[in-house]
Amino acid sequence: MVPPRPRRSALFLPASNPRAIAKARTLPCDVVILDLEDAVAPDMKDDARARAVAAVAEGGFGDRELVIRVNAAGTPWHADDLAALASTAIDAILLPKVDDAAAVSAARDRLGHDAPALWAMIESARGVLNLPAIAAGAADARLTALVAGTNDLAIDLRCRPGPDRAPLLPALARIVIAARAAEMTALDGVLNAIDQPDRLAAECDQGRAWGFDGKTLIHPAQIDAANAAFGPSPDDIAWATRVIAAFADPVYDGRGAIRLDGAMVERLHLAEAERIMALMR
Template sequence: MTSITSHHPARLRRSVLSVPAINPRALEKTHGLSCDAVIFDLEDSVAVEKKAEARENLRRFFAETPLRGRESIIRVNGIDTEFFSDDMAAVIACRPDAVLLPKVDGPDDVQRVADLIAETDATESLRIWAMIETPRGVLNAAAIAGAGRTAGGLLDCFVVGLNDLRKETGVAPETGRIYLVPFLMQVILAARAYGLDAIDSVSNEFRQLDAYEAECAQGRAMGFDGKMLIHPAQIDGANRHFGFSEAALAEAKAIAAAFADPATDGLNVINLDGRMVERLHLEQAERLLAKARVIAEREGRTA
């Protein structure tokens, strides 16, 4: 049986920087940063009295100087807030790559937004990201991920929010996130079961880069695709830890070349330099090579 993940396009999401939509200077700076994606935030980083101004900032930014070569995501306020309708109108007008829904508790949240998008002409281009940052969200992660199939296939990515989850569960902010690991792995499992990407939570210690780097290494070991960031100083660490080495790239090229050989037609397992390689390894290699091509195109070189 073909896996769900085989239908999910490989996208580069090592570093996902959150930028307050209320700050025009920060918006302009995104053009010169090496992050893979930018979340333009209308929620937590924008005061209530500044919501309308932040939306106008985004309308102007996307109309005049849209982000090129990287994914753009707008985080809206919650579905149950008075700001949601106006936020979604701004999203439809701006046409980012995705809309990020905060505090998603269950599949109905995703379906409601998918229905709103279906009423517009943005269905072909606008995807949905979901923040898993509440106890109900973690418990319902599999149901939320599965909702992507009934929501027009628009659900694309999970983003973990540990600050809110810590607050609601009472888990202390221990080094190493030891008591949070079960929650994180539950989100990873749900995402992988339904072919979604998963982005690790922000690290609040952007001035303590050693601790941040350790958290990046942990997130990569858990299986996350990248990390949500709150400061440009965190970009290089995320790109390094969630990226791939030259050795891994060379191996992926060798696997792809081996299976491209007509002699391997119809074979699910081959001998490559003394070790057995399966077609599932070919799928992994092709995803890595696709990401390498994205980086190369961004840097103006050949992968």
């Protein structure tokens, strides 16, 4: 079994900005997402693509996962983006504006099976409705993560999410469900309010409570809050340690459920405890 990777914090940075790329190599985020799409002006697209490919070749990102968000299918840059990244040593290619399973399959067919894994942004009503089919085809397409595109999704739904994000919660829940069904990572959407740390902390806690593995970010100042919210807490680690130790006790050998801390604990809890400890390591 492949150990889980922490994806608590996934920071978007414009690939057209060499200073941002250099800084990314020093930041405590788990994932660096070099952006060729929204953060790059149309007349800078080709330059941004070349800079992203050069940054990958140069390396220096350490243990951080390196992901590149390409331009959407149907734009003048999509095919060239995929062609440039097909043989690079990145961890994944992030597809924006994924409305259906066909969009993921088309990208995989264009890239080839041995190209990097795919991540998909779900940022439309159609994308949310088609999540079951997207999840069903995930293994064949080597799709390994779903990312909530909350900005575009709110516009497409014509909703007005406040700090509690109540209008978006049904869609966010479906993203998490689809990700879990296909053993994918689920990443929460960005918060545009950079100067509201309390709101960021609350949104991170909410995302964690709803089952997301981490959060996409737009500024380095947001990294610490995401890492704190989505990483195993001391209580999580203590619980996992007790569960693993209890099931390792010869007294409980072969049992499917045991009593621990006044509650029944099953083998499925053991699997979760082992996942928590793997993430901690």
